[in-house]
Amino acid sequence: MIELEKNYNASEHEQTIYKLWLDSGKFNPDNLEEAAEPFTIIMPPPNVTGTLHVGHALFVTIQDTLIRRKRMQGYKALWLPGTDHAAIATQSKVEKLLFKYGIRRSDLGREQFLKKVEEFAQESHDTIINQLKGMGASADWSREAYTLDEPREKAVRTAFKSMYDDGLIYQENKVINWDVKGQTVISDDEVVHVERDAKLYTFKYSHDFPIAIATTRPETKLGDTAVAVHPDDKRYQQFIGQTIEVEDFCGEKLSLKIIADEHIDPEFGTGALGVTPAHSMVDAEMAERNNLPFIQVINEFGKMTVGSPEIIDTKTTVAREVIADWLKQNNLLEKEEDIKQNVATAERTGGIIEPLPKKQWFIAVNKPFILKHSELDGIESGQEVTLKQLMKQVIQSSQISVNPDRFSKTYFHWIDNLRDWCISRQIWYGHRIPVWYKGAETYCGVEAPDGDGWEQDPDTLDTWFSSGLWTFSTLGWPDQTKDLKTFHPTDVLETGYDILFFWIARMILMSTYNTGQIPFKNIYLHGMVRDDKNRKMSKSLGNIIDPLDMNEKYGTDALRFALIFNTAPGTDMALAENKIKGMKHFGNKIWNISRFVLANLEGKPNAEVEPQTDADKLILEQLKETITISTKALDEFRLHEAAQKLYDFVWHDFADVYLEASKSQLENESTRTSTQAILFHCLTTSFKLLHPFMPFLTETLWQTLYNNQLVEEPLLMIAKWPTE
RNA sequence: GGGCGAUUAGCUCAGUUGGUUAGAGCGCUUCGUUUACACCGAAGAGGCCAUAGGUUCGAAUCCUAUAUCGCCCACCA
Numbered sequence: 001m002i003e004l005e006k007n008y009n010a011s012e013h014e015q016t017i018y019k020l021w022l023d024s025g026k027f028n029p030d031n032l033e034e035a036a037e038p039f040t041i042i043m044p045p046p047n048v049t050g051t052l053h054v055g056h057a058l059f060v061t062i063q064d065t066l067i068r069r070k071r072m073q074g075y076k077a078l079w080l081p082g083t084d085h086a087a088i089a090t091q092s093k094v095e096k097l098l099f100k101y102g103i104r105r106s107d108l109g110r111e112q113f114l115k116k117v118e119e120f121a122q123e124s125h126d127t128i129i130n131q132l133k134g135m136g137a138s139a140d141w142s143r144e145a146y147t148l149d150e151p152r153e154k155a156v157r158t159a160f161k162s163m164y165d166d167g168l169i170y171q172e173n174k175v176i177n178w179d180v181k182g183q184t185v186i187s188d189d190e191v192v193h194v195e196r197d198a199k200l201y202t203f204k205y206s207h208d209f210p211i212a213i214a215t216t217r218p219e220t221k222l223g224d225t226a227v228a229v230h231p232d233d234k235r236y237q238q239f240i241g242q243t244i245e246v247e248d249f250c251g252e253k254l255s256l257k258i259i260a261d262e263h264i265d266p267e268f269g270t271g272a273l274g275v276t277p278a279h280s281m282v283d284a285e286m287a288e289r290n291n292l293p294f295i296q297v298i299n300e301f302g303k304m305t306v307g308s309p310e311i312i313d314t315k316t317t318v319a320r321e322v323i324a325d326w327l328k329q330n331n332l333l334e335k336e337e338d339i340k341q342n343v344a345t346a347e348r349t350g351g352i353i354e355p356l357p358k359k360q361w362f363i364a365v366n367k368p369f370i371l372k373h374s375e376l377d378g379i380e381s382g383q384e385v386t387l388k389q390l391m392k393q394v395i396q397s398s399q400i401s402v403n404p405d406r407f408s409k410t411y412f413h414w415i416d417n418l419r420d421w422c423i424s425r426q427i428w429y430g431h432r433i434p435v436w437y438k439g440a441e442t443y444c445g446v447e448a449p450d451g452d453g454w455e456q457d458p459d460t461l462d463t464w465f466s467s468g469l470w471t472f473s474t475l476g477w478p479d480q481t482k483d484l485k486t487f488h489p490t491d492v493l494e495t496g497y498d499i500l501f502f503w504i505a506r507m508i509l510m511s512t513y514n515t516g517q518i519p520f521k522n523i524y525l526h527g528m529v530r531d532d533k534n535r536k537m538s539k540s541l542g543n544i545i546d547p548l549d550m551n552e553k554y555g556t557d558a559l560r561f562a563l564i565f566n567t568a569p570g571t572d573m574a575l576a577e578n579k580i581k582g583m584k585h586f587g588n589k590i591w592n593i594s595r596f597v598l599a600n601l602e603g604k605p606n607a608e609v610e611p612q613t614d615a616d617k618l619i620l621e622q623l624k625e626t627i628t629i630s631t632k633a634l635d636e637f638r639l640h641e642a643a644q645k646l647y648d649f650v651w652h653d654f655a656d657v658y659l660e661a662s663k664s665q666l667e668n669e670s671t672r673t674s675t676q677a678i679l680f681h682c683l684t685t686s687f688k689l690l691h692p693f694m695p696f697l698t699e700t701l702w703q704t705l706y707n708n709q710l711v712e713e714p715l716l717m718i719a720k721w722p723t724e
Numbered sequence: 725g726g727g728c729g730a731u732u733a734g735c736u737c738a739g740u741u742g743g744u745u746a747g748a749g750c751g752c753u754u755c756g757u758u759u760a761c762a763c764c765g766a767a768g769a770g771g772c773c774a775u776a777g778g779u780u781c782g783a784a785u786c787c788u789a790u791a792u793c794g795c796c797c798a799c800c801a
Binding site: 216265273339599 | 749763794796
């Protein structure tokens with residue numbers, strides 16, 4: 001008779017069990033069956049900026065569940081982990097920390113500052129990796145990658161050079177999103193619009209100007225080069241085509257052409273818009289269409305570069321007031337009203353975005369080029385395509401499947417509106433652009449050019465550039481390694497729907513272009529974890545559920561099961577501590593079922609699993625159905641249904657009904673041994689089915705079985721997934 | 725303005741291609757300390773599946789409209 005303690009105490013077992021797995025070497029697929037089919041998940045690299053939060057816990061749980069199941073099914077299962085240098089995020093975090101001591105990055109200089117960032121990143125990396133392990137992640141740590149390590153640097157430079165040579169990466173002076181606070185340009189996708197109160201001023205540039213315009217930003221009007229009206233607007237038709245000179249507008253001379261543009265809403269304001277090509281994305285496009293000059297009046301620090309002495313060199317917000325006053329004094333202001341307005345801010349720093357013209361690096365998404373090598377459905381090697389077409393085609397052809405499918409619509413919509421991707425950043429932490437200058441000469445290469453006097457471009461790349469290469473850079477690309485051939489394209493990309501554009505789209509772009517392959521066959525998107533009232537978790541609300549606390553309190557398996565139970569893919573979930581507690585009870589139930597079964601065994605059962613009674617027959621049927629349903633559900637990424645089925649079977653079929661029935665069957669000599677065999681069979685099969693979801697608990701129990709010579713397989717982790 | 729989604733038990737949510745009395749967790753009521761488990765068991769209350777039409781032998785599930793809520797994109801300056 002085998003004695004187990006009365007209740008499952010997770011924290012006593014988890015570290016020991018994790019070490020057992022790690023020491024077995026079986027996280028590394030090289031140590032699994034050689035001939036088997038590969039199954040690959042590349043882990044979305046967590047940023048090296050902080051500690052594990054419940055979002056990480058969710059992705060680890062889902063991916064670990066998928067990978068463990070495949071490993072048990074006999075696949076050569078690779079879950080390749082890594083971390084992300086997260087350029088802006090990490091740099092600004094370190095800047096904040098240094099600022100506590102009154103130090104700015106400029107005080108340290110590039111080299112010294114980067115040293116500080118790297119120290120921070122290393123420490124942060126160690127923390128988060130250990131926390132991932134704590135969640136039970138069965139990842140192959142021997143293959144761990146970092147988006148900013150040397151192999152990835154080589155991949156980044158190779159990809160850059162190749163795109164540069166194909167004319168897909170180009171440098172141009174155009175209006176970009178400037179983050180004044182972060183002192184860098186950011187891409188369109190990193191701009192977040194926030195609603196604010198604003199004043200709408202209606203005014204005329206001068207007394208004899210025929211049209212009044214409305215604006216929330218009078219300070220930008222110093223850079224106006226046109227006034228745009230709707231082509232059908234009867235009020236203004238007579239003026240279209242004229243150019244009107246304004247001798248003095250706050251100290252500047254303006255020359256304004258009256259243009260017609262479909263973009264203008266005749267209902268808003270006066271139906272006329274002062275066009276500021278240099279400081280508005282929309283206006284810039286209008287200026288392109290109408291061949292208007294660009295006049296920059298605001299600099300990188302958000303200060304005015306022109307205007308009367310009271311204006312020049314002041315911040316935009318100050319200049320706005322001064323100009324409003326000037327309009328009033330000169331009797332040009334017709335109206336001033338309060339409105340709600342969406343202001344562009346930077347996702348990372350929260351700073352205001354000041355559109356302004358600047359020379360930057362871009363990826364051309366609409367430019368045709370020859371795709372040298374293609375394994376993509378519907379695209380031949382050597383075919384002329386655009387990056388946009390590649391991104392669209394692989395989803396359209398269903399070569400990549402999206403789960404839930406509705407997100408493919410969002411994806412197409414994004415692609416249709418996609419503009420060239422700005423990839424250069426004026427920050428220090430990141431991959432430096434592999435371009436060197438010497439006088440008028442420019443060199444792009446994987447290595448620095450020979451000879452003296454070459455200066456490397458000071459900018460770094462958008463962090464999503466290197467993340468875009470992640471599925472193949474982690475496998476050794478650009479070298480044609482064995483890993484690359486074996487594991488790419490990968491099988492599943494599992495991540496939150498919030499980075500569909502940032503990351504997934506960029507991976508598709510980079511993989512199809514650089515390798516001619518899709519990066520992954522399946523996209524699985526999970527929802528956001530919210531609190532029990534369905535609010536976002538935030539520090540200010542004080543409703544954050546810390547996964548580490550939960551693991552300590554209820555056991556990692558309880559948290560894992562709670563994160564999957566009763567949730568649907570792609571849908572936000574409410575997570576209450578009580579739910580985790582409930583799942584701990586489920587774990588305890590399994591524990592006590594095991595106690596009962598083990599207490600009633602007399603050594604390893606040697607009777608056949610052959611039903612003698614109605615109860616026997618029923619439970620074996622139910623078990624079979626559970627295997628079928630949970631296997632199918634897992635195949636189709638319906639983890640929650642598999643979990644639900646297992647919960648029902650274990651608790652309500654096995655424990656509530658069969659265990660009770662077995663008590664009398666065990667008393668009866670004629671059914672005793674067969675009942676033992678069935679109990680044991682149901683128990684060990686349940687362990688196997690539950691293992692991907694609750695790895696620690698089930699492995700702990702399995703070890704007890706193994707140590708008592710009840711099972712032959714030393715590790716549940718690589719036990720064979722039940723088929724019947 | 726464009727797109728997507730949600731509306732199911734007191735709360736938070738599942739419900740696979742339409743198929744018998746609609747499920748779970750938590751909460752609630754009553755009873756029970758019989759040696760797997762009180763981190764439990766038994767029994768139970770609680771739902772015209774948002775509303776109105778339609779398709780069908782049959783609809784929570786498919787279609788149309790309406791209402792309310794949420795998210796994403798655009799950026800009316």
